[in-house]
Amino acid sequence: MDETRVAGDSDSNSEEGQGITGTLIWYYYICRREVWLMSRQIVADQQDENMDWGRFLHEYAYSREKKEVAWETVKMDTLTNRQGELVVAEVKKSSSYVKSATMQLLFYLYRLKASGIDARGELRFPEERRKEPIELNEELEAELKEAIRQIKQIIAQETPPAPAKIKFCGKCAYREFCWA
Numbered sequence: 460m461d462e463t464r465v466a467g468d469s470d471s472n473s474e475e476g477q478g479i480t481g482t483l484i485w486y487y488y489i490c491r492r493e494v495w496l497m498s499r500q501i502v503a504d505q506q507d508e509n510m511d512w513g514r515f516l517h518e519y520a521y522s523r524e525k526k527e528v529a530w531e532t533v534k535m536d537t538l539t540n541r542q543g544e545l546v547v548a549e550v551k552k553s554s555s556y557v558k559s560a561t562m563q564l565l566f567y568l569y570r571l572k573a574s575g576i577d578a579r580g581e582l583r584f585p586e587e588r589r590k591e592p593i594e595l596n597e598e599l600e601a602e603l604k605e606a607i608r609q610i611k612q613i614i615a616q617e618t619p620p621a622p623a624k625i626k627f628c629g630k631c632a633y634r635e636f637c638w639a
């Protein structure tokens with residue numbers, strides 16, 4: 460939810476999305492240099508809040524809306540069981556970076572799908588009093604896989620991509636590092 464944090468998500472491993480987090484997906488659509496910088500902090504931060512599958516399913520089965528559900532590379536703002544339909548919601552302060560938010564949420568849907576769970580997504584912008592339904596389809600899944608592939612390439616580089624001034628720099632946690 461916090462778009463200015465540096466590391467944060469405790470997401471980390473699994474097949475196609477191995478080592479990739481929802482936060483990295485979000486930043487990939489903002490700044491690739493930030494993806495690299497954040498990736499260097501993930502290693503130290505990858506355990507405790509995660510749940511194993513049994514606990515995840517238990518929580519899902521017995522709660523109507525669970526907040527801040529973390530499981531493997533996925534850390535969802537809320538998870539709701541609406542009469543048997545699983546809805547993953549991502550809450551954002553504003554819709555300014557809606558593409559990033561959409562792809563982050565699609566990443567969670569994709570990870571759930573890969574584990575045999577169908578879910579739909581909902582972007583929530585409480586300060587704008589609006590919600591946006593998000594669904595995974597073939598085209599978006601292909602785009603997501605390409606993003607994951609490119610994120611892995613960025614992370615594998617020994618040095619970060621060069622900084623490029625963008626609007627987001629003004630509120631980025633790395634602004635001193637990039638521009639001081």
Ligand code: SF4
Pocket residue numbers: 490491492493496622623624625627628629631632633634635637638
């Ligand atoms: S300050 Fe700008 S260039 Fe540097 S990581 Fe942040 S968004 Fe990217």
